[in-house]
Amino acid sequence: MLSSRYLYLHEALGLGPMWLKRDAKVITTPPAARTVDTVSAPIPAAEPPHTPHTPQAIAEHREPAVTPAAQNTPAAVRTAAAPVNNARAAALAAVGSHIGAAEDKSQENQPAAKTTNEPLPPAHDIAYYLETLAGRIAPAKLMVVSICPSPQDKVAGKLFSGATGQLLDNMLAAIGLAAADVHKTSWLEMPTYEAEPPAEIIERALPRMQAECALSRPQALLLLGRFFAADGRKPLVESLAGHLPVFYVPHPAQLLRQPQLKADAWRELKKLRDKLK
Structure with missing residues (x-):
């Protein structure tokens, strides 16, 4: 038996496809537990891993349905419970926005570029x-x-x-x-x-x-x-x-x-x- 949390961790780390035996059983992890593992796992900037071709892996890779209890949870928690690909894209987008904001702030504090030409003196005779x-x-x-x-x-x-x-x-x-x-x-x-x-x-x-x-x-x-x-x-x-x-x-x-x-x-x-x- 194999926990679905391991499948998510394997995919988040970008380790490539996971091949399972046909008679392997996957223990489905409740959405709340899966959210914790997804958020805590490191999110690399590599290309999304290939989807496993086993029936169990394909079923597990699908986006879980949002239950009534999950609908009452905060939006950030529901977003984190989405597939790893979406979580990774959201995380990269958030990091990119912070970087862009920091660059804009740093440019505000930068002095003006020094001009190479000397200012013209007053024109007097x-x-x-x-x-x-x-x-x-x-x-x-x-x-x-x-x-x-x-x-x-x-x-x-x-x-x-x-x-x-x-x-x-x-x-x-x-x-x-x-x-x-x-x-x-x-x-x-x-x-x-x-x-x-x-x-x-x-x-x-x-x-x-x-x-x-x-x-x-x-x-x-x-x-x-x-x-x-x-x-x-x-x-x-x-x-x-x-x-x-x-x-x-x-x-x-x-x-x-x-x-x-x-x-x-x-x-x-x-x-x-x-x-x-």
Whole structure:
């Protein structure tokens, strides 16, 4: 004799068809007991098992009739007494709904995706910046320009802070320039993580740079980094420099990472020193 609870457990575990002897007797389990076993048995996510082909198994696989007593039980209990296939589908659907709700909730707490483009600065002309920056920029022998401040500079509240600034000061001191002889600035006012900032941002910052150059009245420009030395930047640099001589050296932050570039930078600095005499 074989209990029908074992048949349900065998099917719920996905063990495949169960072959029984023709004279095997199956003890039918009351619906209430069957409900407990069905709920407690693990429900795998595998394909539904094949239906046994014995007459007893086929009869047992059919959905049990709902008795009057069962009709008075809660709906959840009656649903659990359904065939294992229905119970498995209901369980998977419930789990899926909980997962979907959790994903939606997690997406609500996620920060907005970071945009790659920098915000456009206000569109002002040179006259606006000449008035705004008047009295804040002193005359200097040299104007030093980088593409943007570093995140550390924004924290420190100072352009060319830390080891980068110390190396730049040493480079300028080596050609006879004190801090008061140099106007240091950056083309963009905010840090950027793009190797090629959008052209719109670069163009909108040009009037401010032209105003700074007019107020500092330098004898030459020193441009730091590969951005200014790249092909196609000549018209932009000429728009800023005008008739002033322009010199290019790697950014001090790059020189700290690649000391082998210091020899070329020193040769360019000596040319700048000769021009300032």
